[in-house]
Amino acid sequence: MLTCASPPSSMASITFSSLCFFHKPNSLTATFTGSDKLTKNRRSSGISICRAATSVAFRNLDADDFRHPLDKQNTLILRAIPGLNELGKALLGTVAEQVMLLENIGTSVLVSKNQLPDLHHLMAEAAEILNVDVPDLYVRQSPVPNAYTLAISGKQPFVVIHTSLVELLTRAELQAVLAHELGHLKCDHGVWLTYANILTLGAYTVPGVGGMIARTLEEQLFRWLRAAELTCDRAALLVAQDPKVVISVLMKLAGGCPSMADQLNVDAFLEQARSYEKAASSPVGWYLRNAQTRQLSHPLPVLRASEIDECYSKVQDGEQGSLLLKSNLIVPQEPFNAEPPRSALISSYLTLSDFFYKRNHGPVPIVDDIERYCVSISGLVDNPKKLFMDDIRKLPKYNVTATLQCAGNRRTAMSKTKTVKGVGWDVSAIGNAVWGGAKLADVLELLGISKLTAISKLNGKHVEFVSVDKCKEENGGPYKASIPLIQATNPEADVVLAYEMNGEPLTRDHGYPLRVVVPGVIGARSVKWLEAINITAQECQGFFMQKDYKMFPPSVNWDNINWSTRRPQMDFPVQCVICSLDDVTTIKPGKVKISGYAASGGGRGIERVDVSIDGGKSWLEASRFQKSGIPYISDHDNSDKWAWVLFEVTAHILHTTEVIAKAVDSAANIQPEKVEDIWNLRGILNTSWHRIQVQVAH
Known part of the structure; x- marks a missing residue:
């Protein structure tokens, strides 16, 4: 539960609740699975993550995947007490559920699609x-910020949230609260939670109940409850996907009110939490802290904030195995396609591997024997070669910062105008990384093809990349694509055979052990799991070059399409997306930070990002940046020409409006x-003005 509150006055004897703070999200390994075929090819098991509208969904998530070790330990201790579980279910089962059910039906508002639909959507998601x-889900009128849950036998579970809590928290924070309560249901905390809450609310004085719970049991129940809260804090973080959301909830519950909410500072609260940790680190401080928390049903807010911060710091430092980092939005399960929440994209200039979108056209292949793995180079060359990884690593290594973007990014928005075919991407099928490897121009020199060569001696004009990946569009054959030879042999084009991403070996999802990265070009040409390179006289004749990823006018439909009339799409046009706000966002009137990304293909920089808060009537110029501490200047030597630009502007929004960004x-x-x-019928290259509907709640 969020705070300890007195039971509703209309309840004469007992109250069952789960008043839940938030606590430490711990590291947890996530793997992805789809169908049996996909599981076999990916060698993965356990948690699969699937798209749920605009958020991550952990399809095979089991409670034990995120249950806190102390929760497991203390649950075993409680279960070891003879007859306690059966007694609890007998005393607090159906009757208690019915009492609470009737109480809430009579005194609260039941949330549904037609009643408080925004809250219903948050809970359902x-x-x-x-x-x-x-x-x-019920909403109860109360001045005490609170939320609680009842689920004893798994029948008729429900959550209650107080109106004062709704007023205090943002939309994201409210959803984190609901997720915490759902964590109790997911983990079947049931009877132990009810026992603990009877004690928490002082209801253990009820005749026939209080006398059965000895002091030792009371302490053990509180110890368990504190551990259970840690488990449900993890559930909250899995949904919130942002530690600052959770910490902000803690801060507001510790000392916030609606009139001061916009002045609260999460970083300052974290500094306060660190001060508490420091003060409690001495022997006397340790003793006093234990004495302070022993009879509490929840760890202190500052301790939880500190642990959340510590956990997230470990994630940023690259420690392995965290659902926070594995939270990609999956589109269909097979092939495996995923994008992160849009807010994750602007958390840093470089996109972490687990946050980088994943696009596949077939099951993800496995390359096990790295010693035998090689890339064959043949076609219109005098001396075909096979290059092993050691051969490629001996070539000069280059690090190229480049943004890759799926041509179908923002397809879902285009489909709202008229339905299109393709993966339903939101706005996050894009990412920016440092790709380390050998330049393709150096590799081709090994075959006698000089730099800046447009036509080889044997009339080769194109370089075709062939993947290990097999896909149905190629009738079970490999995925393939090509670029012009002049681009491949131009050192300034920075085409690399990459074996590293952000300084680490490629992961399997991103093309391990070797992939092509073609900067400034749609992602479909940056072939993963490279198996072969062919020098050809004409561009690749594969499906994805000739019958896909081509730009047609609105007048073309599937009945009159002629693929041969258009060339394969290469450079991506200028693009700009707001990531700090959802497509429909409710805010309080006042200052709002509007931030996102902008990018253009072909090595073109971003000259300007304009933001409107009045539907396009007037415009504000946003600040642009790439590297910290270095001013961004379009096309300057200090700027990464192949990389996106992040933008930011602060505006005063006082009324419901449409926010627009364009670059x-x-x-x-x-x-x-x-x-x-x-x-266009394939829904590619949606680079229209990005529009956000902002609703202001006074």
Whole structure:
């Protein structure tokens, strides 16, 4: 539960609740699975993550996957007490549930699709993320910020949230609260939670109940409850996907109110938490802290904030195995396609591997024998070669910072105008990374093809990349794509055979052990799991070059399409997306930070990002940046020409409005205003103005 509160006055004898703070999200390894075929090819088991509208969903998530060790330990201790579990279910089962059910039906508002639909959506989405049935949700009028749960035997579980809590928290924070309560249901905390809450609310004085619970049991129940809260804090973080959301909840519950909410500072609260840890680190401090928390049902807010911060710091430092980092939005299960929450993209200039979108056209292949793995280079060359990884690593290594973007990024928005075919990407099928490896121009020199060669001696004009990946579109054959030879042999084009991503070996999802990275070009040409390179006279004749990823006008449909009339898409146009706000966002009036990413293909920089808070009537110029401490100047030597630019602007929003962002690149290309003007049947290259509907709640 969020705070300890007095039971409703209308309840004469007992109250059952789960008043839940949040606590330490711990590291947890996540693997991805889909169908049996996908599982076999990916060699993975356990948790699969699937798309749930706009959030991550852990499809095979089991309670023990995130249950805190202290929760497990203390549950075993309670179960070891003879007859306690059976007694609890007998005393506190169906009757207690019915009492609470009737109490809430009579005195609260039942949330549904037609009653407080925003809250209903938050609960339904959180339940889908955690793979748990959606319980009933009630809103109760109360000045005490609180939320609680009842689920003893798994029948008729429900959650109650107080109106004062709704007023105090943001939308994301409210969903984290609901996720915490769902954690209790997911973990079947049931009878122990009810016992503990009877004690918490002082109801153990009820005749026939209080006398059965001795002091020792009381302490053991509180010890268990504190551990159970740690488990459910992890559930909250899995849904929130942002430690600052959880810490902000703690801060507001510790000393917040609606009128001061916009002045609260999460970083300052974390500093306060560190001060407490320091003060409690001495022998006397340790003793006093234990004495302070022994009779509490929840660890102190500052301790929880400190542990959340510590956990997230470990994640940032690269310690392995965290669902926080594995939380990609999966589109279909096979092939494996995933994008992160949009807010994750602006958390740093470089996109972490686990946050980088994943696009596949077949089961993810396994390359086990790295010693025997090689890339064959043949075609219109005098001396075909096979290059092993050692051969490639002996070539000069280059690090190229480049943004890769799926051509179908933002397809879902285009499909709202008129349905298109393709993976339903939101706005996060894009990422920015440092790719380490050998330049393709150096590799081709080993075959006698000089740098800046447009036509080889044997009339080769294109370089085709062939993947280990097999896909149905190629009738079970390999995925393949090509680029012009002049681009491949141009050192300034920075085409690399990459074996590292952000200084670490490629992961299997991103092409281990070797992939092609073609900067400034749609992601479909950066072939993963490279198996062969062919020098050819004509561009690749594969499916994804000739019958996909081509730009057609709105007048073309599936009945009159002629693929041969268009060339394969290469450079991606100028793009700009707001990531700090959802497509429909409710805020309080006042200052709002609007931030996101902007990028353009072909090595073109971003000259300007314009943001409007009045539906396009007037515009604000946003600040742009890449590397910390280095001013961004479009096309300057200190700027990464192949990489995106992050932007930010703060605006005063006092009324419900439409927020828009658009970018201009260094060649003066500007995003089109309307998606209708660039609609195409494959839904690629949606670079229209990005629009956010902001609702202001006074």
